[in-house]
Amino acid sequence: MIITHATVKETSLSRQSLLAVFGMHTQRWRDGQRIKVFVLASDQPLHRKFATEVLGTYPYQLDRIWQRLVYSGTGRAPHICTSEDDMRMKVRNTPGAIGYVGSVMEEDTHVITVE
Template identity: 30%
Template sequence: MKTRQTSLKVALAALCLFVGGARAELVIIGHHGGPDTITPQQVKDIYLNRSSRLPDGQRVVAFQLPAGNSMRDEFNERITERNDAWLKSFWSRQVLTGKGHPPREVSSANSMKSVVSSTLGSIGYLDSTLVDDSVKVLLTPQP
């Protein structure tokens, strides 16, 4: 049994090294008709209802992945600097007081890419390994 566990650990370590080149990295994406770049603070302001415009002045449509998605958790931690529970409470208060609505939720990374590519003024986030020519990378946040 110990030999099998050791073999599994070695195989897992080798796999981690092999896959290391395709490491997931959070990127902020937008529609091709939008701005070329955005700052982390501008993204934070959009996702915390402090701004309704992109840097080029377009009205923004923000999208988010579903709760429990690891890329959403990373986005919340690195960009909004808030956890999902805090954000849920925040958006409940915003809706209740008529001050705004949360970013529109999409079901998957593929849905995120599809809706951002087809919605002028949109912004979202993805794992960098999933980005293709259908969307524009606006920001690669520093860890």
């Protein structure tokens, strides 16, 4: 499930749009608010599932995209969370944030659907 901070107005995104967000190509929401991307480490099962099933790519491909942005000086890698609970807390407390969780909990107030 894709979760965002309560200030994010989007309710759904296409897979292509999600890939652009998590690939760090789209940097602002439609309202101009800066996007802050949170992910789990590439070796985490939920990250692998998210990358393959939701984004339609492999974790190593995302890693390459992020490394290229960092090493070329043209962008930043996403913030890496230590656990799902850590991701929930950071997304909940960071305006413009987006992340993903295995299942939605009551405090995950803003969920994005995938078109």
